[in-house]
Amino acid sequence: MGRTVAVVGGGYGGAAVAKALDADADAGIEVVLVEPKDAFVHAAGSLRALVQPEWAENIFFPYDRLLARGRVVRGRAAGVDAGGVTLADGRRVEADYVVLATGSDYPFPAKADTDDAADALDQLRAAHKELSGAARVLITGAGPVGLELAGEIAAVWPGKRITVVDPAEEIMPSFTPELRAELHRQLDGLGVELRLGTALADPPPVPAGRADAFTVATTGGGEIGADIWFRCHGVRVNGGFLAGSLTPDAMTRQGQVRVTGTLQVRGYDNLYALGDLTDLAEAKMAGYAMKHAAVVAENVLAQVRGDRPGAVYRPSPVPSILLPLGPGGGVGQFPPESPGAAPALLPASTVAAYKGADLFVGRFAELFGTGTATATATEAGAATEAGTETEAGTA
């Protein structure tokens, strides 16, 4: 058949779909993965990498053993059309099908602003040094990232005073009251102060991640003093480069790509999108991106065989999460086994055993061929929260 599939972005979803298509030897597809980074960064481990720099290398996985037949082109896509991908440096990847998987960026330490793993490691180690000497830590944003960071810091430095602020009145509003109550209980036990309904009047006067004592006013008239702060909100979708490529109808104002149930880009037959880049009505999570990857791989393979793409992705109506608070704590919620039943609250021991202990690093080592066994992308995807046998979601 001799078809080429260009996958743009080698994050959770892009790496998974590239591996799945590459693994199907009979289909005769050449996979070309376009990715600016020299290594996949397992973002779910980045907060632990900050507090345990000796462990930090575990979150980087080189791309060189991901594909058996296809190739990885290190570069940044600047445009896409029906015939392939144009890179920012002018190179061109001709392709019969294109999968858009450029995901999203997030402020450091959750994601780094560099494409070089060695630089990213240096940034984590430098921030760790700053954090080590800071007695008072301010975290802005009490979403899963902010709370997980608070838990990681408390686990390593129980003596630090950690304050998390958020303008919302409630944490994790889409989850059950039982999950919220358990989170509050564990955060109290760790000595983390949660200041909900609280916004900062201005950003702190020192850069995030740099140790330097400061005081900042809150909109309610109060003050917070800290020695270092981290920003844990402000996700940015990486869709800007598509503005001149796709029809306006194929994108939202926020730069997300509109997809159909088959995960084809709206209005295009040979263009797919997945993961955080899409306008799918669900939380943006790695586990979901890997589920999208399985659907996209099935549909591309169908098209290559001359069939209609028939696999349809349906977001789960019930949110799921595994939220570690350090290696031994955390909360989790999976959708109920039977429709209509209440979602189950997972105890800290289950969260720790399933995720908190190694943050899935072992599974990604297998996916990227740096571990002992080799799992396919979809197998590894099935092992993340969004793909357990209970249809569980992601953290």
Ligand SMILES: Cc1cc2nc3c(=O)[nH]c(=O)nc-3n(C[C@H](O)[C@H](O)[C@H](O)COP(=O)(O)OP(=O)(O)OC[C@H]3O[C@@H](n4cnc5c(N)ncnc54)[C@H](O)[C@@H]3O)c2cc1C
């Ligand atoms: C701290 C933290 C912890 C998290 N923990 C979890 C968790 O435990 N479980 C979970 O399910 N989710 C978790 N998430 C969410 C998860 O990281 C995202 O949902 C996931 O990264 C989305 O995957 P993706 O494949 O859509 O894109 P991404 O993983 O964002 O990957 C996009 C890739 O595209 C590349 N790229 C960007 N622009 C271009 C371009 N122009 N050309 C080519 N390539 C480009 C990037 O370099 C990147 O490699 C966490 C997020 C954070 C920030």
